Amino acid sequence: MRVGILGSGLMGGKLGTIFARAGHEVVFSYARTAAKLKRLARDAGAKARAGTPGEAAKDAHALLLAVHWSRFREVLKQAGDLAGKVVVTCSLPMNDGNTDLVVAHTSSGAEELAKVIPKARVVSAFNTVPSEVLFGVFEARRKAKRPSLVYCGDDASSKETAAELIRDVGFDPVDAGPLRIARYTEPFALLVGQLAYEGTAGPELAYRFEWFGK
Numbered sequence: 001m002r003v004g005i006l007g008s009g010l011m012g013g014k015l016g017t018i019f020a021r022a023g024h025e026v027v028f029s030y031a032r033t034a035a036k037l038k039r040l041a042r043d044a045g046a047k048a049r050a051g052t053p054g055e056a057a058k059d060a061h062a063l064l065l066a067v068h069w070s071r072f073r074e075v076l077k078q079a080g081d082l083a084g085k086v087v088v089t090c091s092l093p094m095n096d097g098n099t100d101l102v103v104a105h106t107s108s109g110a111e112e113l114a115k116v117i118p119k120a121r122v123v124s125a126f127n128t129v130p131s132e133v134l135f136g137v138f139e140a141r142r143k144a145k146r147p148s149l150v151y152c153g154d155d156a157s158s159k160e161t162a163a164e165l166i167r168d169v170g171f172d173p174v175d176a177g178p179l180r181i182a183r184y185t186e187p188f189a190l191l192v193g194q195l196a197y198e199g200t201a202g203p204e205l206a207y208r209f210e211w212f213g214k
Ligand SMILES: NC(=O)c1ccc[n+]([C@@H]2O[C@H](COP(=O)([O-])OP(=O)(O)OC[C@H]3O[C@@H](n4cnc5c(N)ncnc54)[C@H](OP(=O)(O)O)[C@@H]3O)[C@@H](O)[C@H]2O)c1
Pocket: 007, 008, 009, 010, 011, 012, 030, 031, 032, 033, 036, 065, 066, 067, 068, 069, 071, 090, 091, 092, 093, 094, 126, 127, 128, 129, 130, 131, 132, 189
């Protein structure tokens, strides 16, 4: 696939590198310096290059949106027409201090994003994991037991595209349902962040999901 990275920071930089190493053509865009984008592209290997958001969006099969909430409109403006594009968002609708969600409960960042780009096909994924785990998951991808990653969206074929990317990183994709489920996954991501960055003893969470006669 051709994958455009809109926002090449902790999430976009790492996921873009993994996508390139998994064999996709990747364009890194939207960092504060062109040098950062070029360095990322060089380190990610022959399949990656640096570009503008417009170049990342052009001919892309999928775009990863990985910017702070305060910047998503600006990066979309620079990306241009996204009609028909698969937009996988890992962005969380955080306030400027990154302490709280500014959209929650009755909507989600993913749903608000979909309203801004109604002709694009938005999938919410990757925002329930801290960026620090991504390379480790990729390195362990051939092991029998893979960690699961939830994703959600309204369009079946764009969800297949997202699931392929999720698998390429090394996760088992778990379809959580329509895009409105992001209003539950986004607050969950804050819990994960709380435990990952602020928990002193590194608690482990155990969940058991059972199949209720579906
Ligand atoms: N980090 C995580 O573990 C994590 C986990 C789950 C979800 N998320 C969500 O994922 C999204 C991205 O998070 P992140 O941690 O990857 O953020 P980040 O490291 O700050 O990356 C954001 C990107 O935007 C670029 N940027 C910021 N201001 C800019 C400007 N004025 N002009 C051009 N580029 C600019 C940054 O440039 P530079 O590269 O030059 O800094 C960077 O490439 C956020 O919505 C966050 O809530 C993050």
